[in-house]
Amino acid sequence: MQRADLDWKNLDFGFRQTDYNIRYTWKDGSWDAGVTSADQYIPLHMAATCLHYGQEAFEGLKAYEQKDGSVAVFRDIENARRLNRSCEKIYMPQVPEDLFIEAIDRVVNANRKYIPPYGTGATLYIRPLVIGTGARVGVKPADEYLFLVFVTPVGPYFKGGLTPIDLVVEEVFDRASPGGVGDVKVGGNYAAGLRASFKAKAAGYTEALYLDAKEKKFLDESGPANFFGITGEGQYVTPRSGSVLPSITNMSLQEIAREMGMNPQSRAIPVEEIFGFVDAGCCGTAAVITPVKSITYRDKKVSYGNGSEPGPWCTKLYHRLVRIQLGEDPDPFGWIRKIPQP
Numbered sequence: 001m002q003r004a005d006l007d008w009k010n011l012d013f014g015f016r017q018t019d020y021n022i023r024y025t026w027k028d029g030s031w032d033a034g035v036t037s038a039d040q041y042i043p044l045h046m047a048a049t050c051l052h053y054g055q056e057a058f059e060g061l062k063a064y065e066q067k068d069g070s071v072a073v074f075r076d077i078e079n080a081r082r083l084n085r086s087c088e089k090i091y092m093p094q095v096p097e098d099l100f101i102e103a104i105d106r107v108v109n110a111n112r113k114y115i116p117p118y119g120t121g122a123t124l125y126i127r128p129l130v131i132g133t134g135a136r137v138g139v140k141p142a143d144e145y146l147f148l149v150f151v152t153p154v155g156p157y158f159k160g161g162l163t164p165i166d167l168v169v170e171e172v173f174d175r176a177s178p179g180g181v182g183d184v185k186v187g188g189n190y191a192a193g194l195r196a197s198f199k200a201k202a203a204g205y206t207e208a209l210y211l212d213a214k215e216k217k218f219l220d221e222s223g224p225a226n227f228f229g230i231t232g233e234g235q236y237v238t239p240r241s242g243s244v245l246p247s248i249t250n251m252s253l254q255e256i257a258r259e260m261g262m263n264p265q266s267r268a269i270p271v272e273e274i275f276g277f278v279d280a281g282c283c284g285t286a287a288v289i290t291p292v293k294s295i296t297y298r299d300k301k302v303s304y305g306n307g308s309e310p311g312p313w314c315t316k317l318y319h320r321l322v323r324i325q326l327g328e329d330p331d332p333f334g335w336i337r338k339i340p341q342p
């Protein structure tokens, strides 16, 4: 296989064109057999519900070239399940899990030359989405849907990878509300977060850290990633909240933390606890683990690690997770699925 000519070691988390995407259409109650398309554009009716009423859900996962040269994805069945929870919440049809897996295999195989080489730190980001394409003017679910999967090679989400970032607690804008759709991966949550994210960046921080929308007392998550802190006793704690996206990375890190004796706990975390943590991080498919250097809450700032270096807990968790993802460590959890060669 001839690999694409890209500067693999210096990729950012941005869109780069690849050759093919896979598209399935839902009509009259079922999905079709899907097509492999070279088109970057979607012909869309101007009254499609995704444009007006937010019928849009997506996922994000990665394919990793393994140490042994094979290609694997990480826990994609969990992405399939979460996509279906998203679809259910906004009245879109389910994508059968085997169809989701088939789509992943097809899109990765069709774009093999864009899979970043092992050891470069880059990965092939996979973006499945479901959108309402049927035309409506009244607020109603569509009668036609598109399930599309594209891929793009990416580097780290936060520039610098394992380089620590600065968070600021956001007290004005909410990303999601209790009883809303914050616990699923639908586009509106991200639109709601854009303003807080820009505000944080304009003030010199990397990202906003949200509080629960009701009481503004408890930690929720950061814009594109879950949050965890490490207590003075070395315990891994992460917010439990109905408006946080259940992160597959976070679920995995809790298993790894258990393995490391860090007694992981998911619970409501009062914002003041940030001042007692000895280390903290953001986690997600894109963020992997991004160590947190500081959190600013009102006029107080707390720092972790020694400034430029990630804290020891983040470093340990990061290496264990990434070693499993890259096939450097055996996978005792059954998280890795090899993509079958066509």
Ligand SMILES: Cc1ncc(COP(=O)(O)O)c(C=O)c1O
Residues within 6 Å of the ligand: 060, 221, 222, 223, 224, 225, 226, 245, 246, 247, 248, 249, 250, 283, 284, 285, 286
């Ligand atoms: C809002 C939000 N939280 C958390 C995550 C991390 O989830 P995961 O680890 O499944 O990628 C993401 C990314 O998918 C996200 O967009």
